[in-house]
Amino acid sequence: MTQFETIPPEYLPRNQAIIDHTSKSAINRSFLSDCKKLFMEHLTTVIQVNTITLEIKLSYWHVLPGKKSLHPNRLNWKKHPQPLAEVSPDIWELLRGNNLPQTSAVSNYTTAVDDSDTNTAFLYRRMKFLKNDSNKDQNPYLITSNRAVEDFIEGTKVALDLQMKQASSLKKHNVSGKEDKALRSLLSPAITIKPADKNIGIVILNSQDYVTQCLIHLSSKTYIRVAEFPNSNIKRSVENVLVNFRNQLAPHRRLYQYLQPPHKHTTPKFYGLPKIYKPLNEEGIPPMRPIISHVDSLLSRTAHFVDHVLQPLAQSYTDYIKNSTQLIQILENIEIREEVTLITMDVVSLYLSIPQQECLKVIHSEMCKFSDLIIFDPNLITQLLQVNMNNNFFTFADIPFQQIEGTAMGAAFLPSIVNIYMSVLLKSFLSKRSDKPLLIKRYIDDIFMIWQKHHDLNKFVDDINSYHPNIKFTFTQSDSAVEFLDITVYKGEDTEKLKVSTFQKENNLHQYLHFSSSHPKSVFRGIIIEEATRYV
Helix, strand or coil: CCCEEECCHHHCCCCCCCEECCCCEECCCCHHHHHHHHHHHHCHHHHHHHHHHHHHHHCCEEECCCCCCCCHHHCCCCCCCCCHHHHHHHHHHHHHCCCCCCHHHHCCCCCCCCCCCCCCCCCEEEECCCCCHHHCCCCCEEEECCHHHHHHHHHHHHHHHHHHHHHCCCCCCCCCHHHHHHHHHCCCCCEEEEECHHHCCEEEEEHHHHHHHHHHHHCCCCEEECCCCCHHHHHHHHHHHHHHCHHHHCCCHHHHHHCCCCCCCCCCEEEEEECCCCCCCCCCCCCEEEEEECCCCCCHHHHHHHHHHHHHHHCCCCCECCCHHHHHHHHCCCCCCCCEEEEEEEECCHHHHCCHHHHHHHHHHHHHHCHHHCCCCHHHHHHHHHHHHHCCEEEECCEEEEECCCCCCCCCCHHHHHHHHHHHHHHHHHHCCCCCCCEEEEECCEEEEEEECCCCHHHHHHHHHCCCCCCCEEEEEECCEEEECCEEEEECCCCCCEEEEECCCCCCCCCCCCCCCCCCHHHHHHHHHHHHHHHC
């Protein structure tokens, strides 16, 4: 019979170090993180098969005394996998816990469990999620003897051994020596390698030309150079907002902790994607699409949270479409009973053209108007959004900059706030007109319209371009066919129905992931399904 001993919750913080009061040493890595690090370093194939099972088990069971670290010389990523014969002992040593600290880490708070069937006395923590009121007073932190977990470890070793044998035939080099040498020869500071914009190839640029083009963009009034990156100010801004709404976030304790600025973070980086489909300048250099990477930055968590909250609202407007497939479904149900013109519109530099304060007011107003679609206080979302937009700092070539105009480039919430802002703008413009299009649909800043010929199109174009001082549109019109996103919409023999076909840009190199690439099979299946869907 399993015996349980209760430990006060404050002494068992989830996924944090446990201090050994006898040895005065800290356990720096949990069992799960050590497993994941070892797996990622050596056993990519084993991850795919076993990680799900391990995470399910280990989300309930955590070894309190754990290894302080794995072999220090094996913690860095290696290009070639370690021989499987060397991996198995490491995993087995980790699972068995040889030379692990004894249970004195919690000896002041509980009695160690003695099990004669094992070399080391273990303590495991089980997290119970209480689902009904009858158990609400139970302590969710429990200590149990290790027999059941030892059985799981034995079973895990068998499963790992089996998977490693199967993986041995899959771990082959997929890059030849000549290819590897050629790739290494490209590691030169004199050249810069970037993917082309719209994923149509790889571009190799002279580094000086690349830096010059990026600095030309950064010299506009949209950006300013700053003396240093204000990490402490950004942290304080986020913390102040969260403190103000602490009572509202009290039922969401994990969310409150998640939204705190992370201790380990990266500095947002600016880079450019060459637009090789655009005209080159006098030096033969293509223009750049500016990108700011906010991955794992101080504001990345709040940005993802804001995006999650705003998505239902952003997708609720009548002009919104998720992709070209949704537009096709709409066109199938439309009958054209009069002469029409097909039109596509594009907003010029939309992300940099939206005024920040106006955008914040629009977002807040729409959240209050459609409160049933917003699961948190609109004031909280607005303030977090304001912190992100007012603190859009980044670096380029180790030089700190700040974006002071337009929306926060590269932020996770950018598509959502742009969708809301553009929907409100178009709705406001069209509400004042009698000559409305037969159909208007929008994908972020790309707009498709069916226009009735008896209306004055030129006046419509002039009016919409003068409606907002910052938002300007480019137009393309045709009586027969237009390209929109990845489809061509055209008039077929049946004049009452519009037809569609797949559209490919002329400079599309049709570059797809090679099947010998070391990617999960699900990635290859996804590519096939996606391409088949586009053409069918």
